[in-house]
Amino acid sequence: MLRENSLIMTKCNIIIQARMNSKRLPGKMMLDLFGYPILYHILKRLKKCKKVNKIILAIPNNGIDEILAEVASDVTNIEIVRGSEENLIKRFFIAANDHRSDYIIRFPADNPFPDPEEIDKLVDFHVINNTTGFSSNIASVFDNGIIDGVGAEIFSYKLLKQIVEEKTTKEQKEHIHLNFYDYKTKKAIKHNVSVMAPKPDLLLQRPEFALDINTIDQYFFIRNIYKNVCFGKTEYKTKDIIKFLDFKEIKRA
Numbered sequence: 001m002l003r004e005n006s007l008i009m010t011k012c013n014i015i016i017q018a019r020m021n022s023k024r025l026p027g028k029m030m031l032d033l034f035g036y037p038i039l040y041h042i043l044k045r046l047k048k049c050k051k052v053n054k055i056i057l058a059i060p061n062n063g064i065d066e067i068l069a070e071v072a073s074d075v076t077n078i079e080i081v082r083g084s085e086e087n088l089i090k091r092f093f094i095a096a097n098d099h100r101s102d103y104i105i106r107f108p109a110d111n112p113f114p115d116p117e118e119i120d121k122l123v124d125f126h127v128i129n130n131t132t133g134f135s136s137n138i139a140s141v142f143d144n145g146i147i148d149g150v151g152a153e154i155f156s157y158k159l160l161k162q163i164v165e166e167k168t169t170k171e172q173k174e175h176i177h178l179n180f181y182d183y184k185t186k187k188a189i190k191h192n193v194s195v196m197a198p199k200p201d202l203l204l205q206r207p208e209f210a211l212d213i214n215t216i217d218q219y220f221f222i223r224n225i226y227k228n229v230c231f232g233k234t235e236y237k238t239k240d241i242i243k244f245l246d247f248k249e250i251k252r253a
Helices: 001-011 036-047 061-071 088-097 116-128 157-165 170-174 218-230 239-250
Strands: 012-017 054-060 078-083 103-108 135-136 153-156
Touching: 012 036, 012 088, 012 116, 036 054, 036 061, 036 116, 054 061, 078 088, 088 103, 088 157, 088 170, 103 116, 103 157, 103 218, 116 157, 135 170, 153 157, 157 170, 218 239
Parallel strands: 012 054, 012 103, 054 078
Antiparallel strands: 103 153, 135 153
């Protein structure tokens, strides 16, 4: 019970990183998804998280990125923070400082299908268990096979402050997870990395699927999912997306 009460007193804030000058697909967060930009859908979906205090959109302090702040203004109770475009560590630190975060939940704005239930589970796992270091269910960690793009990453303000003070590479400044874990090599880098369970929900254990947008082909892939699974619905689950993708594979075979 004490651990559960400590969660109530703890400030866990989602920080969403977004910018217009994406190297692979510039402006992808403003791509249309049935009448609204992708970023709008992400923000609306994240507001369904129950274990989160604040939702903060962290954008570069460039004029081109102000359109992202305009999108956020159409969704209630979204905080806006501006900072360095290339040094994402410092941008996150400004956001965490400005809003007195005990824990930071990192979510990238090119993942259009955040799962509030899975993000809440991550918060419970990390905070209630007093887990140190870094925890993730945003993609497969140590080959646990979870689907890519629906969860998040979480780490403490204390750890973020430590990283700010460390010597980091250009790549680590731009990609925060590389200060903790490399999803390509499946190796922890510096700090303790935790996995929610060796085997997550078997229906979510689908590493062959990636629900993020880095290319125009991925955009049309995501658009097709949204049209068939999410359009016109106030609620849908990641399992609904997986069932749809499995059905497509059956028809193709």
